Amino acid sequence: MKRRKFDMKQLPGKVGNELDDRFKLASPARKLMTKVFPDHWSFLLGEIALFSFIVLLLTGTFLALFFEPSMVEVKYDGVYTPLKGMEMSKAYESTLHISFEVRGGLVIRQMHHWAALLFVAALLVHMGRVFFSGAFRKPRETNWIIGCVLFILAFFEGLLGYSIPDDGLSGTGLRIMSGITESIPLIGTWAHNALFGGEYPGEVIVTRFYILHVLLVPGILLALIGIHVGLVFAQKHSQWPGPGRTEHNVVGFRMFPNYVSKQGGFFMLVFAVIALMGGLFQINPIWLFGPYEASVVSSASQPDFYVLFLEGLVRLFPAWEFTIFGYMVPAVFWPAVIGMGVAFTVPIFYPFIERRFTKDKAHHNLLERPRDNPTRTAVGAMVTSIFLVTTISGANDVIADQFNISLNAMTWAGRIGIVVVPVITYYVTHRICLGLQQHDREVLSHGIETGILRRDANGRFYEVHQPLAAPDEHGHTELEYNGWVVPKKMNRVGALAPAVKGFFKPIEEDTNGEKRAIESSDDKKEVGAGRH
Amino acid sequence: MAAPTRHRHRWRRRLGALARFIGALALVGGIYTGFAPGIYADEPDKEFEKLAAEGKELYDNSCVSCHGPKAEGVDGRGPSLIGVGGAAVEFQVNSGRMPMARQEAQAERKQPMFTPKEAEALAAYIQQLGGGPEGVTDEEIDALTGDLSDTEIAEGGELFRVNCGSCHGFATGGGALSSGKYAPALEGVASDEIYEAMLTGPQNMPVFANAQLTPEEKVEVIAYIEYLNEDRDPGGPLTLGRFGPSTEGLAIFLVGITTLAVATLWIAGKS
Numbered sequence: 007m008k009r010r011k012f013d014m015k016q017l018p019g020k021v022g023n024e025l026d027d028r029f030k031l032a033s034p035a036r037k038l039m040t041k042v043f044p045d046h047w048s049f050l051l052g053e054i055a056l057f058s059f060i061v062l063l064l065t066g067t068f069l070a071l072f073f074e075p076s077m078v079e080v081k082y083d084g085v086y087t088p089l090k091g092m093e094m095s096k097a098y099e100s101t102l103h104i105s106f107e108v109r110g111g112l113v114i115r116q117m118h119h120w121a122a123l124l125f126v127a128a129l130l131v132h133m134g135r136v137f138f139s140g141a142f143r144k145p146r147e148t149n150w151i152i153g154c155v156l157f158i159l160a161f162f163e164g165l166l167g168y169s170i171p172d173d174g175l176s177g178t179g180l181r182i183m184s185g186i187t188e189s190i191p192l193i194g195t196w197a198h199n200a201l202f203g204g205e206y207p208g209e210v211i212v213t214r215f216y217i218l219h220v221l222l223v224p225g226i227l228l229a230l231i232g233i234h235v236g237l238v239f240a241q242k243h244s245q246w247p248g249p250g251r252t253e254h255n256v257v258g259f260r261m262f263p264n265y266v267s268k269q270g271g272f273f274m275l276v277f278a279v280i281a282l283m284g285g286l287f288q289i290n291p292i293w294l295f296g297p298y299e300a301s302v303v304s305s306a307s308q309p310d311f312y313v314l315f316l317e318g319l320v321r322l323f324p325a326w327e328f329t330i331f332g333y334m335v336p337a338v339f340w341p342a343v344i345g346m347g348v349a350f351t352v353p354i355f356y357p358f359i360e361r362r363f364t365k366d367k368a369h370h371n372l373l374e375r376p377r378d379n380p381t382r383t384a385v386g387a388m389v390t391s392i393f394l395v396t397t398i399s400g401a402n403d404v405i406a407d408q409f410n411i412s413l414n415a416m417t418w419a420g421r422i423g424i425v426v427v428p429v430i431t432y433y434v435t436h437r438i439c440l441g442l443q444q445h446d447r448e449v450l451s452h453g454i455e456t457g458i459l460r461r462d463a464n465g466r467f468y469e470v471h472q473p474l475a476a477p478d479e480h481g482h483t484e485l486e487y488n489g490w491v492v493p494k495k496m497n498r499v500g501a502l503a504p505a506v507k508g509f510f511k512p513i514e515e516d517t518n519g520e521k522r523a524i525e526s527s528d529d530k531k532e533v534g535a536g537r538h
Numbered sequence: 539m540a541a542p543t544r545h546r547h548r549w550r551r552r553l554g555a556l557a558r559f560i561g562a563l564a565l566v567g568g569i570y571t572g573f574a575p576g577i578y579a580d581e582p583d584k585e586f587e588k589l590a591a592e593g594k595e596l597y598d599n600s601c602v603s604c605h606g607p608k609a610e611g612v613d614g615r616g617p618s619l620i621g622v623g624g625a626a627v628e629f630q631v632n633s634g635r636m637p638m639a640r641q642e643a644q645a646e647r648k649q650p651m652f653t654p655k656e657a658e659a660l661a662a663y664i665q666q667l668g669g670g671p672e673g674v675t676d677e678e679i680d681a682l683t684g685d686l687s688d689t690e691i692a693e694g695g696e697l698f699r700v701n702c703g704s705c706h707g708f709a710t711g712g713g714a715l716s717s718g719k720y721a722p723a724l725e726g727v728a729s730d731e732i733y734e735a736m737l738t739g740p741q742n743m744p745v746f747a748n749a750q751l752t753p754e755e756k757v758e759v760i761a762y763i764e765y766l767n768e769d770r771d772p773g774g775p776l777t778l779g780r781f782g783p784s785t786e787g788l789a790i791f792l793v794g795i796t797t798l799a800v801a802t803l804w805i806a807g808k809s
Binding site for chain 2: 088112116175268276279294295299312414
């Protein structure tokens, strides 16, 4: 029998053809694979959040195999000595079981917690990038709002996860949540009793939170992440301004193979960092907190970092209680409920607030550097400073203890700081932005400072400037300010050969440095395109 | 011959009476000496008084300026020591808190200025002045904590979380109190000092008298503290100080976000 010849080279093509015949994939796949993404480090911050969310789903699935969300009281009979014979809930007992008896359980639990912190931290950093570059402007307001909702969901998802092991710390946090719920006027008590199924702590809260934590909230998160990323595809990624970049094009790399391989590698890196932290850094040692009892409240009982700003607001706010129509509104209502409400809603509406002031209704696919919109940058820095002051105040007892500062002094520093620091931050940031802009304009009109001092016949010293274009008779160049990187070092425009490129080490050997010095007009273009 | 005979009889009779009297006295005295807690039974007190005298000398040199010449306290400088007992003195002196370096919110642990022997002498002097709870030795406590069962250590943990954790923290790391005061970390604190601290309630600490926490319960608490301090961190070599979520939040930015931000620069730079 004649042996059929098998051609390896034709296999992908054949498979592709067969698939296309059935599913009509060729056209959408080509569109996807040839899609162009602009390349800049700051565009990769959102991916950290996306990848840590994937790690969360993977590790969370593992934990769910062993966790029992039940508040039934049991007697501990596991391996951890100092809890032997203690009464505790099934939830806490099974978390101890995961930590000490399930193979690899503790490292997966720790990875899950670190991934959760990384997820929220990356969300914040990514939101900061989108905010400070003006990427939320038309047509991307919807995606900004979805992003804000993702943050709010992540916030509550983390809080739910923090609560369900039913250890001493999570119970303390739950007690605070219960108190905040009760402080809401009119509906507080009803809302609380509906949530907890009666008085705190009741017997159902862990079970309810568990279902929210593993099914409902992650489901919504996943769907919204899908829409969020889908919108980036549909609306195309925004890009930094630069030579050849307009409002109507995208300059960058194709999805395949360039972008896909970079993203694949980056996922491995994110996974590696989470795994490393899960293995090296102890997080949430529930066996030290002990089972939850109402009488047990440890000092330094803090929420996870993204809730710390609320804790700080509660600590800083004076104990003002109002009685309205005979009903008392507790002091905690203002910082916790109103504070949280403002923190969650104002960012959602920010694109519309800004548009109302700037009256800017145009499409924006080109980003703005922070310095080119000093007011927005100053507002962002101001909000960041409020977040920092309140977050630091949320941990002020730990700081006071470790740095030998009076706790009272810390509280008052926070109270004064939350009023004074944002104002100073706003002003200073605004001035810095204007200063940076001015320096860019100066370089454009006078050239680059070379560091070469000359002395003329009269004895006067002056610095030689290297003009970026042919100067007029006053030595000025009229170059347009276009909101992108202006070269500020002489060798970047060709007086010397550029230093060997690459972030850690060069990609290729620098064999013809001399030659490149001569062909230096090329380098200028490369810098201008901002591909560093 | 009758007269001298009679004389002799009377003399003999008197002599007999004297002998009986002396005999009775000796009997009563002997019985009394035998039964009464006589002064001769307090032979060790001589040593104690010697120790207390040594202590008084140390006291007059190093403590008198704040606690007053008769340990009755000086307003605004140091409290009265009458009735605080030797346990308080040994805790404060052996942990280096006393004498204080300066007047401040709270005396802190430092290199002790006196040897344990001198601390004992000071304790004897204060004990002599007004009584109070007496100090214990490390060996006594260690002998008791050595053979506790797992359940007893677990009970100690429960007692620790209920009574101690609210100031000293869930993992004995200490915590802040108001106006610069603080609950110190318990790592590396000798077990007799912990016991004396519970007994006497130094500075801002409440007193856990034997009616509140029995000596057995105190020993259980100490056993739990020692268990925690024996480097038991199954979660990894880097404990972040066991401060809870605040340092974890710091770590995710300093380690996680920083590393990955560098990674983004690296990835975007390779193009």
